[in-house]
Amino acid sequence: MTDEKNITIAAGGPYIVTGNVAIRSKSAIMSELGEPLGWKTEPAAETKARVALCRCGASAKKPYCDGAHARTEWDGTENAPPRQLPGTGQEPGR
Numbered sequence: 001m002t003d004e005k006n007i008t009i010a011a012g013g014p015y016i017v018t019g020n021v022a023i024r025s026k027s028a029i030m031s032e033l034g035e036p037l038g039w040k041t042e043p044a045a046e047t048k049a050r051v052a053l054c055r056c057g058a059s060a061k062k063p064y065c066d067g068a069h070a071r072t073e074w075d076g077t078e079n080a081p082p083r084q085l086p087g088t089g090q091e092p093g094r
Helices: none
Strands: 006-008 017-018 028-029 036-041 050-053
Touching: none
Parallel strands: none
Antiparallel strands: 006 017, 017 050, 028 036
8 A cells, every 4th residue: 555645535525535644633722711822733643544534514523524424415516726837827737
């Protein structure tokens, strides 16, 4: 198995991250008045060859996918414009 890092988007589902990527999360540091003061980086989760990250926002196990996208009405359409190489007007790999 390769250690090449890659992110793909499952149609109507999660981001699939491969290549033993360390997944880190941050939690808010709040004042006693409930005001945000900053962020605390949590320890990295155990790295795995493949993980699925929530894209619908409904997972109870965020940042990981728990299959909630199948039970939730959400728009999984990817509509970002294609990235172009600076100064070429061409997409990468073309």
